Amino acid sequence: MLTKFDPTNLKACLSLLEDITSNANQIQDSVLEAILTRNAHTEYLRGFLNGQVDKQSFKNNLPIVTYEDYHSYIDRIANGEPFDLICDRPIIVLLASEKNCTSLLRNFTWVGQTQSMYCQLLCGLVERGNVSRLGAPFASTFLKVIKFLENHWSELCSNIRTGRVSDWITDANCVSGIGKFLEAPNPELASLIEQECSKTSWEAIVRRLWPNAKCIEAVVTGSMAQYIPMMEFYCGGLPLISTFYVSSECSVGLNLDPLSKPCDVSYTTIPSMAYFEFFEIKKYHQETGHDPVVVDLVDVKVGHDYEPVITTFSGLYRYRLGDVLRVTGFYNNAPQFRFVGRQKVVLSIDMDKTYEEDLLKAVANAKLLLEPHELMLIDFTSRVDSSSFPGHYVLYWELGCKVKDVKVEPDPEVMEECCFAVEECLDSVYRNGRRNDKNIGPLEIKVVRSGAFDELMSFFVSRGSSVSQFKTPRSLTNEEALKILEATVVSKFVSRKVPSWELHELHSSR
Structure with a gap:
């Protein structure tokens, strides 16, 4: 796919980068052609393409899939069936991530x-x-x-x-x-x-x-x-560098400005890594009942959010990554993306839909209230409590102190304000549901003891997740995992105020 070059030669590397980003569309077509030609005989592609390996047949006949659609093939390969179920070359390793944790990595104890x-x-x-x-x-x-x-x-x-x-x-x-x-x-x-x-x-x-x-x-x-x-x-102020955007499924892009502030990091897509497609995410208008409209790599628009759909040399075809990427610009003809979060609703009780991005922003705003008290938010997750009516959001917070060997004793008033601050940041549908507690009850924060999230990680590692790949889920539904956290709760706080609605709507409409 690429001309030979010396990876230790900086000039050669930069020249290659200029070439593949300038010719992004041609590179992408070549990548797709190579993938389909190499893998046309596999069981998976034969079932959809019947030997047709042109781009239009690929787009017309191959469905967009998730791990649930694919796991039977992965299980068959893991159980000893030939690799040519999905790929033309031997599969050396199968990686499990928090998105699709099989039992394959239990040896990583x-x-x-x-x-x-x-x-x-x-x-x-x-x-x-x-x-x-x-x-x-x-x-x-x-x-x-x-x-x-x-x-x-x-x-x-x-x-x-x-x-x-x-x-x-x-x-x-x-x-x-x-x-x-x-x-x-x-x-x-x-x-x-x-x-x-x-x-x-x-x-x-x-x-x-x-x-x-x-x-x-x-x-x-x-x-x-x-x-x-x-x-x-x-x-202590050392630069924090996010060099790559890499998933378990494939490498996607590079940060060409490594010393940029974390909030400004954008990753430049490398068109030779895989064949990339994208469908636009319109957060509150997704459930249309129709397949998403997919665009090619070079056709994304600045300022819009997309979920990547990848086709790789190693046997994934039109596979949804589940990530939310926001287009920030282009480097030559290759788009640059900011990683926003995961594409899923993490909390919902009534008509409300709180996405991971929304929850992260709300918690980031609330934890600012901890700083004057020398407290830090170590980690958090959430769930919906539907055991009473109306149901309500529950956040599990592990707190730490900036001063060593000092017992963490959060002020109740501060924690109640944190509850309220989270609610104030959520969308108007949530805040409207909170009015008079008719549809949604007051948000609750449960503070867990030190080390609670280490116990949570150990639980998932015991189920096959890799320590190096583990990321705390922002919403928990696993009953065993919830029992672990509930056993570590040391204090509970609820929002004592109802978040604004009309006033907030007025500000947000400007």
Whole structure:
């Protein structure tokens, strides 16, 4: 598909980028032709195309699908059937994400991940002067590593002081790997790390422990944006860089301005990665009963929201990613997108439909009320409580304090204001339903104990999710998962005021 080039040659890379983005439409047609030609004999494509591999036959005959439409093929391959059910080449690995968690990744146990995380931190601390950047797949993952460090720094220092790793590290690869770095006792380094970690506040702890680090690489867009204040607190102003937009299904785009602020990050689509189609999302007018109108990559419009539909070399055809992307511009002829969130209604009681994007904005606004009290929102999720009439929204919040070893005791008045602040940010349909509590009851925030969301993650990991890929679901319906959170609730608060309606409508119409 691409001309040969030296990936270490910056000039060659930039020249290639200019070429594929300038000729985006031609590249996309070539990609689709190559995918269909290579995979025409597969069981999946034969069933729709009958050997016809032209673009129009593809668009006319192949349905747009989701994981539910596809999982039977994935299960068959996982159970040993030939890869040519969907693809012309051997499938080496099947990745599970939070969108489609099969039982394929159960071997990635939390125990193994814990040993690996511990040893990576130990190596990083021993080599602290040589660390130029730190990172994790997602901001939430990075913060879990910081929490892990907070719980284990004393033991890590002991290992550095003695030159010997803890006995509970039994994984052969971990033991072998750490032996290359932990070669001798280093009491001076251990004391320096202890001095930093034992301070009252962990503000800028990353910069203090790794003084030569230049940036933090992690996804901080979309649903990860809520973690930015905590990332900034711990990282001490180091640039937060979201380099790629990559999903389990395929790579999509690059951030060509890596030092841009997280709120300004846009990803430039790389037309050679897959064949991309998009259908426009009109949030409150989706249920039309008709198939969505699909447009090609070069035909999207600036300012509009779309869900990507991908066709890949590895056997996915017109597959919905479920993401919401907002077009911010074009680089040559390749569109640039801002990642908005997931395309799904997360909460609904009556006529209201609260989408992930709406919920994230509302919570981001409400948690500002915590800052004057030295509190941080560590993580959250939500659900609808329909056990009483009228039903109401429930948010589970895990709170943390910016000062170490201080008990988290949120002020009831502040928390009630947080409840109200969330409601004030939701749309007019929700706020109208709240009038006189006729259709929707007052929103409730349940504060959970420290570590509750780690327990939630462990539950999903035990069901096959990958630690590195796990993202806290913004809405929970799994009854077992809800029981885990309910068992950790330490206090409850409800909104004492009814959100405005007419006045808010007047402002929003300007």
